[in-house]
Amino acid sequence: MTESVVLYPSPGIGHLVSMVELGRHILKYYPSFSITILITPPPYNTGSTQPYINQISSTTPSITFHNLPAVQIPPETISSVHHEALLVDVIFRNNHNVEQALLTISQTSTIRGLIIDMFCTPALDVGASLNIPTYFFFTSGAVFLAVFLYFPTIHSTTTESFKDLETHFHIPGIPPVHARDFPKASLDRTDMAYQGFLHGAMRMPEAKGILVNTFEALEPQPLKAILDGLCLPNGPTPPVYSIGPLIMDRKGTDGAGGGNTSAGIDCLTWLDTQPSRSVVFLCFGSLGMFSAEQLKEIAIGLEKSGQRFLWVVRNPPTEDKSWRHLAPPEPDLDALLPEGFLDRTKDRGLVVKQWASQVDVLSRESVGGFVTHCGWNSVLEAICAGVPMVAWPLYAEQRLNRLFLVEQMKLALPMDESEGGFVSAAVVEHRVKELMESEEGKAIRERTLAMKDAAKAAIAEGGSSRIELARLAEEWSQG
Incomplete structure (x- = not known):
């Protein structure tokens, strides 16, 4: 039987692109694995993803897309104005579909890992029930990962909603964060979206590991704080793999997000x-x-x-x-x-x-x-x-x-x-x-060009992100 890695993104072109690029990245250096991406029909408009999926299927046939059935959400069950609340509910109701897909894939392939989007927390239970090592892919950077991991600590030490606070929070590895700069979905403690955010943050440490779309030279301070365990003061931090930058490949992606207009x-x-x-x-x-x-x-x-x-x-x-x-x-x-x-x-x-x-x-x-x-x-x-x-x-x-x-x-x-x-x-x-x-604009441009070179170095042979990916692939190969 072949060895496969299954990727499970949340709906939306941004998260899908990141997962596809992760799959391409794995295949580029470890072509013995097969990649399957589970596609969830979005519960709201995120822009058409089908042209992009069609393009990837034709240019990268070693990536297979598995379409899951649509999940029906009764409108009256979602009181939140935030799309994240609807998303969390869809993902929760999707577990049965994910389980059936994994069982189907496992008939012809040994699944070495299930990599789930940061919003797909309920799938941890599916991975555990099928004894499949389950990892998170954090499609944002290490700054937000530090905040996300530290969020339960903040929740336990506050009683008011962030929208009602005029204070800064001191989170390891990043500058002080004003309460209003937290994600909008987390500003109201009574909102369904807040509860979904908190639930995801509390369960992320259960994962076998966390892949994050960043690189060491870009975010050294938050990455160090996370790796040192400072963002999870009450428990062990899972292994963290910085494998970025993963961005859309310009080759064969004219249809992404809007069509070749x-x-x-x-x-x-x-x-x-x-x-x-x-x-x-x-x-x-x-x-x-x-x-x-x-x-x-x-x-x-x-x-x-x-x-x-x-x-x-x-x-x-x-x-x-x-x-x-x-x-x-x-x-x-x-x-x-x-x-x-x-x-x-x-x-x-x-x-x-x-x-x-x-x-x-x-x-x-x-x-x-x-x-x-x-x-x-x-x-x-x-x-x-x-x-x-x-x-x-x-x-x-x-x-x-x-x-x-x-x-x-x-x-x-x-x-x-x-x-x-x-x-x-x-x-x-x-x-x-x-x-x-301005001179300040010129200075920013020079720093950005320097970081461009650092990004190239990270994914080159011997670079920090390539080393992290090799560490992960070795873990999968050992089973």
């Missing part, structure tokens, strides 16, 4: 006509949306900055739990943006609707800056391309990522928000110009 091709052609490092790229992830008012402020700020720009614009969210709806319609740029904006900026700017191939854009010579929501995939993609950032977090753990990028690693400038998270046109103008023209 003519607009996507046109924007790359346009970028190739712009001067070196002259364009600032603004893109905010598959779930990143702004109000109509905020979109106008961004447009005004960009116009006043005088900088060349490529901006991906999506429709504003609807009022009623928009994350559960189907994909939003294509934005009407004339209605959303200031009158005459597109004409006035057509010689130095390009607005793309809905989606652009982020990895391809960041790799272009003309791109000199990136205004990002600080999703971890986006952060790693920018670092691997050597593109400095302006950090504008919107959801999930992105405020923590901003804290790390700005204060600890100094690879980004912060986008300063007013009360309620609104950013004025004046702030957009200032930050974009500062990144592209």
